[in-house]
Amino acid sequence: MNENDRSMKKKVRISTLESFFHKKSKNQGGSSSSPIAPIRRDDESPPPNVVPPTRERVVQFDINSLPHDPGLRRRILDYHPSDHEAIRREYILKEPLQPYEHDFCQREVGGAMRRFNPEWFDTYKKWLEYSIAKDAAFCFVCYLFKDNVDVLNAASQGHDAFTNNGFRGWNRPSAFLKHVGQVNSVHNKCLEKYEATIDPNTCIQNVIDPKTPQARKEYRIRLTASLHCLRFLLFQGLAIRGHDESEKSSNQGNFRELLKWFSQRKKKVGKTLFKNAPGNNQMTSPLIQKDLINACSRETIKGIIEELGDDYFGILADESRDVSCKEQMAFCLRYVTKGGVVVERFIGVVHVMNTTAMTLKNAIYSILAEYSLSPSRIRGQGYDGASNMKGYIHGLKTLIKNESQSAYYIHCFAHQLQLTLVAVSKKNSDCGWLFDILSIILNVVSGSCKRQEIMKEAQAKILAKAFENEELKTGKGLNQELGLGRPGDTRWGSHYKLLVNVILLYPSIREVLDIIFDDPLHFDDHPKADHVGFAIESFDFMFMVHMMKTIFGLANQLNIALQKKDQDIVNAISLVKQTKERLQQMREDGWESLLNLVTCFCDKNKIGVPKMEDEYLPRGKKKRNKVYTTNLHHFRVEVFFAIIDLQTQELNNRFDEVSMELLSCMTCLNPVDNFSSFDKLKLLRLVEFYPNDFTSVESSYLEDELDTFIYDMRRDDRFHGLKDMGELSVKLFETKKHESYRLVYLLIKLVLILPVATVTVERAFSVMSIVKNRLRNSIGDQFLNDCLVTYIEKNVFLKINDENILNRFQSMRSRRERM
Incomplete structure (x- = not known):
């Protein structure tokens, strides 16, 4: 037997017949004093409202208790030869039993009648087993340990009858006592070994090296201290080892x-x-650390499930590459708690x-199977829109x-x-020109640490002057140091942040460009600084910056709003509609206010403002075939109109889900x-989707x-002023009306389950860059x-007590100590 087999601890659940026969019920026919009464055959249907009784006995075997017996594990698994995998996976083996109702009952087998006494199974319940298929009784303990005792004269005690062929002499109840025998009989020796096997305190390691209560107490203190330190490091996402x-070593790592x-x-x-702990039981090794962290993660997931x-x-799922160039798929669940x-x-x-879609699907299903979650319970899917995710034919x-029709x-x-x-910034030529200039500004102004320091100094001087002129107010959180952030196609809100900072830092940017242009050591950047300086001092640039800043x-x-975890799909649809309406309102009424804003900014920074009725002069050298137009028209x-129309069109094209019948019903x-x-x-139509x-x-x-x-909601003041579906769900639970309107509450839950954005998955990738x-x-x-699980789901991890984690840690593998 190898070390893995020696350290295995299996729970074997075996059906017994302690309640196989029951005394006659007053509601059933027949006489309770009659020793023999007709009973139902196996092939007959059971009587109505009668549940076949079962009883299970949980027997925990520690293979380490008998390391010299290589056949014990085989015999345990062979006890139910047709269910090896079921025992290995710790499934409960149950056999439906017949509801016999008499003090003495009979069973017809092969044309002969068998008489049973239910007291036999009460008296010998520790070892007596009955096989329905063989119509025989067996001794479980002798079957397991018959090779470990002296079997001399075993046949005279009925040893073989109760282990090999089974006992069928129901008319000879004295055979039970004969099989048990005297104190030193084979059966009692087997029973002694059986009881020692299922008792964890009789493990051979504990017998050889018995632990005192003080040693166990010190072990628990060491283990708890290690757990508390690991909890702190997991909360902060810090490295464990050094x-x-x-x-x-002067620095042994964060944990030590x-x-x-x-x-x-x-x-x-x-x-x-x-030094005060045993050398082989320090509880600080990397293996102990990983086991404790795994126990923390398992208990956290258990709390979520x-x-x-x-x-x-x-x-919700998404894939991303980590720092070691491994493709990782993050997986999240969205559901409604018991509190709504x-x-x-x-x-x-x-x-x-x-x-590929099939690989991602297999990965998702493996996670669901690991935590016993059925794919048939899926009612919503949320992905980032990649082709392998949203493909209509072979997409995820x-x-x-x-496989799940309502997902x-x-x-x-x-x-x-x-x-x-x-799309707006790329499809429109004026927007494209604006972001090209901004890209050059970032390369020139923020190209080195020295230039960034120059811009910070220029910003500090401008703020100091504004304080002297009482143009700015001082206070906590005001006038913070700003920087130029590079926009990205996948960085949410980065375009808007860049435009805001360019407007706020405009004087500092101009000063840095002047310094670069006058510095003879950086003559290579003189053309770029001149080009950018000429562009940002034009009315075209300032108009585009302010307009795009307003639209974005x-x-x-x-x-x-979309980045909130508790955002529901109905409110998200409403927000999209509001954004479209505000864009349309800006198109109709926002021109004058925007023009006045740009004009004031240009006057403040000494930038020339063209007259709107004059002819427009386009940028660059393409003036030969230009069409005459005024500045106002351009x-x-x-x-103005062209970009807003393009923005509205893109919103309509991208958010096509808003027009879906399913969401419109929601x-x-x-x-x-x-x-x-x-x-x-529409709500009745919504039911047809599920x-x-x-x-x-x-x-x-x-x-x-x-x-x-609807009659109740509109007349109950507690439901007035609700802002979204999430608040409605919580309020229904608080007022206990989710029980009165069970079907409506189910509809609300199905609506809330539909995901809005993959924000949680994106945050998981951000955390992954911190941990790994x-x-x-x-x-x-x-x-x-x-x-990652313990760091991201801190709220759940905080609720897990130390006792549950330590118990899981102890059951993960065989330990030198027990708490």
């Missing part, structure tokens, strides 16, 4: 240094650690070899929807908004303005329930996953 953990600091301030803990229960959920709150929980990351969302896919709203902004500002409010029609449950958008017919969740009878009940629901950084690029996949 480069050199030897005793001579924190443990030393902890032991110095807790004398009770310090007396059990390091218990919070979800057997309810419906949505899935919609949450998104991070479950873990999985290393995938490629990003199609593969999952084929509807929502393209991440935040990604769609970012794609809209990028409207979209940025939507962007911030800036208002060709720029908006009818919006509680805003006292349920003004309520539409009973055929597996509403039966035909429930659908008919729902029609009447909706009438009562350049110095920790060799961290293992399981260790990385455990660190």
